[in-house]
Amino acid sequence: MMNRDECFEVLKRHVTDEVVVAAYSSALEWNDLNPRVLNFFANGAMGLGSSHALGLALAFPDRRVVVLDGDGSLLMNLGSLVSIAAAAPKNLVHFVCDNECYEANGGHPIPNPKVDFAGLARSAGYAHVHDFSEMRSFEQQVGHVLTQDGPVFATLHIKKSRPLVYKYDDLYKASRRVALKAALQSTS
Amino acid sequence: MDAAIATKADAAVLTGAKIIAAIKQSGVKFVLAVPDIVTSKGLLFPIADDKELKLVRVCKEDECVGIAAGLSYGDKRALILIQYTGFLDSLNAIRAVAVEYKQPIVMMVGLLGHEPERQPAESGRYGVRIIEPICDAMGIPHHFLSQDADIAKIKPAIDKAYSESSPVAMLIGRRPS
Amino acid sequence: MMKRDECFRALARQLRAEIVLPVYSSAFDWLEIAPRALNYFAFGAMGLGSSHALGLALGRPDRRVIVLDGDGSLLMNLGSLVTIGAVAPKNFVHFLCRNGSYEANGGHPIPRKEVDFSGLAQAAGYAHCVDFDTLAKFESALPQLLKQDGPIFATLHIEKGALSPEFNYRSLEDPKRRQDFRAALRG
Numbered sequence: 001m002m003n004r005d006e007c008f009e010v011l012k013r014h015v016t017d018e019v020v021v022a023a024y025s026s027a028l029e030w031n032d033l034n035p036r037v038l039n040f041f042a043n044g045a046m047g048l049g050s051s052h053a054l055g056l057a058l059a060f061p062d063r064r065v066v067v068l069d070g071d072g073s074l075l076m077n078l079g080s081l082v083s084i085a086a087a088a089p090k091n092l093v094h095f096v097c098d099n100e101c102y103e104a105n106g107g108h109p110i111p112n113p114k115v116d117f118a119g120l121a122r123s124a125g126y127a128h129v130h131d132f133s134e135m136r137s138f139e140q141q142v143g144h145v146l147t148q149d150g151p152v153f154a155t156l157h158i159k160k161s162r163p164l165v166y167k168y169d170d171l172y173k174a175s176r177r178v179a180l181k182a183a184l185q186s187t188s
Numbered sequence: 189m190d191a192a193i194a195t196k197a198d199a200a201v202l203t204g205a206k207i208i209a210a211i212k213q214s215g216v217k218f219v220l221a222v223p224d225i226v227t228s229k230g231l232l233f234p235i236a237d238d239k240e241l242k243l244v245r246v247c248k249e250d251e252c253v254g255i256a257a258g259l260s261y262g263d264k265r266a267l268i269l270i271q272y273t274g275f276l277d278s279l280n281a282i283r284a285v286a287v288e289y290k291q292p293i294v295m296m297v298g299l300l301g302h303e304p305e306r307q308p309a310e311s312g313r314y315g316v317r318i319i320e321p322i323c324d325a326m327g328i329p330h331h332f333l334s335q336d337a338d339i340a341k342i343k344p345a346i347d348k349a350y351s352e353s354s355p356v357a358m359l360i361g362r363r364p365s
Numbered sequence: 366m367m368k369r370d371e372c373f374r375a376l377a378r379q380l381r382a383e384i385v386l387p388v389y390s391s392a393f394d395w396l397e398i399a400p401r402a403l404n405y406f407a408f409g410a411m412g413l414g415s416s417h418a419l420g421l422a423l424g425r426p427d428r429r430v431i432v433l434d435g436d437g438s439l440l441m442n443l444g445s446l447v448t449i450g451a452v453a454p455k456n457f458v459h460f461l462c463r464n465g466s467y468e469a470n471g472g473h474p475i476p477r478k479e480v481d482f483s484g485l486a487q488a489a490g491y492a493h494c495v496d497f498d499t500l501a502k503f504e505s506a507l508p509q510l511l512k513q514d515g516p517i518f519a520t521l522h523i524e525k526g527a528l529s530p531e532f533n534y535r536s537l538e539d540p541k542r543r544q545d546f547r548a549a550l551r552g
Contacts, residue, residue: 044273110245114490123485124477246416247448248442251419254417255417258417258420258422258424261420261425
């Protein structure tokens with residue numbers, strides 16, 4: 001088992017001009033560690049992060065799109081695994097932070113904590129699938145994961161995080177989306 | 189302390205244990221749930237530990253509608269415990285199964301972000317404000333629960349849903365203690 | 366590849382008091398082959414069949430519940446695989462008629478025909494997952510499949526095509542069917 005913030009610290013060292021789409025607790029933690037205009041925080045409709053990311057990946061095929069999904073979130077939108085596999089964007093990398101609970105909704109367990117997300121993604125048809133529970137192997141392979149032809153999927157088995165302050169108003173403010181759009185259009 | 193203030197102070201409480209007791213008195217054996225922060229502490233955690241209630245955790249709220257319909261054929265009563273966002277997401281399932289098929293679908297819906305002293309229709313939160321008008325448009329009876337006195341609405345609402353085979357929505361406007 | 370009606374005839378020969386829940390195109394074929402009071406029909410919210418069946422399996426643990434699901438339908442409610450895997454009802458048998466198309470909605474292809482549905486069920490936590498593409502294998506495996514502890518998942522690789530292209534939903538949605546079903550369960 002890993003810590004999410006440590007995984008994100010490692011990820012941060014590899015991220016350059018990717019769009020990072022992050023959900024709920026992952027969004028808060030990622031934004032604390034790495035505030036950048038190319039972060040996209042999907043709000044309101046739980047689970048929609050992977051679909052937002054598919055749209056971004058199709059719109060900007062020359063740019064990598066990295067999803068930092070939650071396990072509870074992905075369970076709300078499992079069909080998107082098949083849709084993503086079908087559209088097969090080479091530039092999409094899908095991480096799911098598997099802490100076996102709905103951390104932002106009180107910490108209740110997900111329906112089946114033993115669900116094999118990487119197996120689901122493989123069966124759906126992702127091009128490459130990974131499963132990490134050791135920090136060292138994640139550190140060694142993350143560079144490779146981020147550059148493989150997608151869609152790529154990786155489960156990160158993590159512990160529940162330290163208590164987070166859910167500053168959704170700040171995270172979801174409209175100015176972030178305006179800035180993201182301007183940044184994407186100016187460089188594409 | 190004068191009587192008016194005492195009443196107002198009492199009014200500001202919604203007791204989770206009393207809601208759970210009312211659910212059980214209504215003959216509910218199954219709770220079908222997706223976590224909602226409004227009802228997380230006061231309802232879902234205690235229900236998860238409750239030996240008399242069987243908790244089925246689902247991935248997406250519309251699943252609850254099918255499961256509750258299926259359970260009703262075994263004469264098992266179910267309560268669907270979700271957030272208003274999940275209610276909105278499940279509207280087609282509710283339309284088809286609960287309304288058009290006239291199945292007993294009992295929903296307890298947490299109004300996330302609602303100001304408990306207001307009526308839902310006056311909420312500052314758009315998603316909350318539209319819930320009652322949607323229920324009205326669909327012909328789904330709804331009850332607002334924001335203080336202990338409202339808990340008395342639960343048993344008649346559930347009994348009616350199962351005796352008439354029809355849906356009902358109970359809207360939770362305050363975090364139960 | 367098999368034909369759906371042949372699979373259903375093989376299944377119908379094995380059945381006694383099981384509840385059968387067929388969805389969309391499967392429902393019309395099944396009704397023609399095996400009209401019985403213990404058939405349960407639910408339309409209007411595509412994909413919800415597996416959830417209805419989970420409720421039935423929990424409500425009547427003394428009976429087997431058999432879902433005849435569609436690939437397009439299941440894609441609408443993939444999360445239910447995880448929910449069913451978690452609840453793990455022993456009396457639950459989930460058949461997936463995989464023809465790669467939304468047969469009742471114009472015959473359009475599903476987003477990705479190569480999806481490994483049995484693999485999805487396995488990853489979600491079903492007890493047994495299996496694929497069938499020949500009738501002989503399906504027929505010989507059926508008796509054991511219907512006895513095993515569930516939840517069981519079986520992908521039936523079938524050709525497109527229904528017994529009758531006329532889909533008369535009004536007859537299947539007749540409230541009398543639900544009343545008869547309820548009465549048959551009580552009786």
